[in-house]
Amino acid sequence: MTDKVLSTPAHVEPVVFTRDQLDWLPWLEPMAEQDLTARHMAGLVDAARAKSPYFRLLARDPEVLEARTRTDKDIFYNPEAGLPRAERELAAAATSRYNGCIYCASVHARFAATYSKRVDDVDHLLAEGVGVNLDARWNAIVAASVALTSTPIAFGPEHIDGLRKVGLDEASIVDVINAASFFNWANRLMLSLGEPAAAGKG
Amino acid sequence: MTDVIDTLAAIAPGSPLDAVRNMRPQARLQAQASHDSLFEPVSEADANKLERFAIACFVAGLHEQPQIAAFYGKGLVPAEAPAMLQAAIGAAVAAAKVAGPYGRYRKGPLSIEDQTGPVHRIAAPTREVLGPRLAAAFEHAHMLVFHPRDSAPSYLQALIDAGWSTTGIVVISQLVAFLSYQIRVVAGLRVLNARPA
Numbered sequence: 001m002t003d004k005v006l007s008t009p010a011h012v013e014p015v016v017f018t019r020d021q022l023d024w025l026p027w028l029e030p031m032a033e034q035d036l037t038a039r040h041m042a043g044l045v046d047a048a049r050a051k052s053p054y055f056r057l058l059a060r061d062p063e064v065l066e067a068r069t070r071t072d073k074d075i076f077y078n079p080e081a082g083l084p085r086a087e088r089e090l091a092a093a094a095t096s097r098y099n100g101c102i103y104c105a106s107v108h109a110r111f112a113a114t115y116s117k118r119v120d121d122v123d124h125l126l127a128e129g130v131g132v133n134l135d136a137r138w139n140a141i142v143a144a145s146v147a148l149t150s151t152p153i154a155f156g157p158e159h160i161d162g163l164r165k166v167g168l169d170e171a172s173i174v175d176v177i178n179a180a181s182f183f184n185w186a187n188r189l190m191l192s193l194g195e196p197a198a199a200g201k202g
Numbered sequence: 203m204t205d206v207i208d209t210l211a212a213i214a215p216g217s218p219l220d221a222v223r224n225m226r227p228q229a230r231l232q233a234q235a236s237h238d239s240l241f242e243p244v245s246e247a248d249a250n251k252l253e254r255f256a257i258a259c260f261v262a263g264l265h266e267q268p269q270i271a272a273f274y275g276k277g278l279v280p281a282e283a284p285a286m287l288q289a290a291i292g293a294a295v296a297a298a299k300v301a302g303p304y305g306r307y308r309k310g311p312l313s314i315e316d317q318t319g320p321v322h323r324i325a326a327p328t329r330e331v332l333g334p335r336l337a338a339a340f341e342h343a344h345m346l347v348f349h350p351r352d353s354a355p356s357y358l359q360a361l362i363d364a365g366w367s368t369t370g371i372v373v374i375s376q377l378v379a380f381l382s383y384q385i386r387v388v389a390g391l392r393v394l395n396a397r398p399a
Contacts (some may be wrong), residue, residue: 003368005355015310027355028368050257063239064376067232074228074364099303100351112209129315151302151347152266153389157215158241160397170222170399188346192353192375 004029011197014102016140017126019109026118026194030056037138045069057193068185075178083168085173086115087141091176095143095183098130104187105198137166143181205230206237207384210270219395235385239369240377248370252281253336254377260340261381262293263327264347270385273283292371294340298322302348317350329366338364339374346378 010023030053041047043062046069049055059067076088078186085093090113095104105126112121121134130146133139140162147155163173206229213219223230255277262271265332278288304319322344329337339360345357361371 003362004388005359005362005368014239015308015309017312027358028371048211049342051243058376060372061376062241063244065262065375067235067239068376068380070232071229071236074226078226078228097379100307129294148386148390149303151264153386155386155390157393157397160394164399168392170218171225172221173394174222174226174391177387177394178226179258181386181390183382184386185379188350188379189375191350192346192357193372 006160008195008197014106014196014198016059017097017102017105018089019106019113019122019126021110021199022106023192023197023199024054024103024194025197026053026057027031027059028193030054031059032056042066042067045073054190054194058189072182072186073196075175075182083170083179084115086112086118086170087138088175088179089124090122090138091143091145092186093178094130094145095180096151096187097125097202099184099191101183101191103188104183106196108183140168141176142167144176148177148180155168184195205234206273206389207391210273210388212222213395215389217395218398219391223391227293232392233384233387236380240241240373240380248367249282251372252278252283252287253374254337256283256287256332256336257279257339257343257374257377259288259291260294260298261343261347261378262385263291264344265354265389267384267385267389270388284331285397288333291350293328294324294332297325297328298344300348304351305349305351307351321345321352321374322348333395334364335366337368340373343378346375347382 005027014022017032022036033050036050036059040059043057043059043065044050045066089108090148092108093112093114096108109122109126113119121138124132124134126164130142144159144163147159163176184198213223213381255274258274259278262274275288298321304317306316309311322339322341324332324337332340342357342361344354358371
């Protein structure tokens with residue numbers, strides 16, 4: 001049986017939030033590539049994900065992985081209406097920063113920086129944390145994401161008002177709710193099933 | 203077909219929020235598919251339905267969402283929960299509530315942001331009712347809900363020691379993480395629903 005905790009190979013642990021590309025090392029045995037059946041490949045959705053130890057570990061429950069992946073893609077990639085992609089990524093990055101997921105924050109800070117072209121603001125968020133002052137619109141999105149991420153949940157009508165005041169319509173507010181909530185899902189998997197490592201420095 | 207998020211957030215068909223949710227049709231459908239795959243699983247070999255619903259009740263309770271906890275509590279009955287279990291879950295919730303996210307970072311520049319908080323242990327009388335597998339799952343769920351950045355291999359070892367398989371750990375990790383999402387979407391939509399533009 002493979003029911004044991006893995007020891008990770010020698011690697012450099014990131015100790016700050018970064019936009020750098022990171023690796024991720026599993027603490028439990030992913031499925032072997034040759035053991036992936038059609039059912040598992042359906043769970044992975046994108047065949048390229050068979051190369052990822054993270055997705056091959058999650059492929060142990062392929063049905064929920066598939067549904068989770070399709071939820072993720074629609075929340076972040078669906079171009080119809082709502083919040084611009086950059087700001088959906090901002091909500092993901094802020095949520096990850098607040099929960100303390102260095103890996104997730106790195107990926108979504110890169111996306112937020114790429115789509116918004118506001119590299120300095122994204123770097124300020126990573127360096128200073130969710131209390132950072134960006135601009136009114138980004139502050140409102142970060143504050144709403146943080147309130148929704150707190151346990152117990154601290155999200156209230158003042159956050160809705162705050163988002164409306166900076167120009168978000170109903171669809172955009174729902175995108176903030178979906179994006180921040182989704183990263184409460186993603187962060188907990190990434191944080192608890194393995195750890196980040198500086199890329200190529202293992 | 204029931205949509206659990208709509209039910210819990212009281213979003214009526216044809217309402218303005220119903221229309222807004224439909225702008226992300228896959229997210230809506232697949233969030234429900236995620237729910238169904240966790241609570242009506244293809245296989246119960248690594249985590250049975252009773253365990254899944256018990257963990258869900260506990261996680262909803264930790265979020266101080268009594269209505270959502272009651273919703274998952276209804277799943278305990280067809281899963282043939284012993285009568286004492288519901289009371290034990292209630293006791294476990296009452297003893298476990300803190301505020302998150304807290305936790306520590308790897309020693310380094312982020313250590314100034316460290317916030318200490320409890321590593322939760324289920325009390326002996328509750329543990330007796332839950333049994334070792336569920337007690338270990340609840341302790342893990344508490345960490346995932348309140349201080350996920352404290353995650354370490356030792357937490358997974360504790361689950362393995364209590365009898366969870368690798369696949370079972372993936373299932374209950376998805377379960378707690380999914381609920382962390384579902385409960386937030388419901389909470390957010392409720393607030394929005396009560397605050398029309």
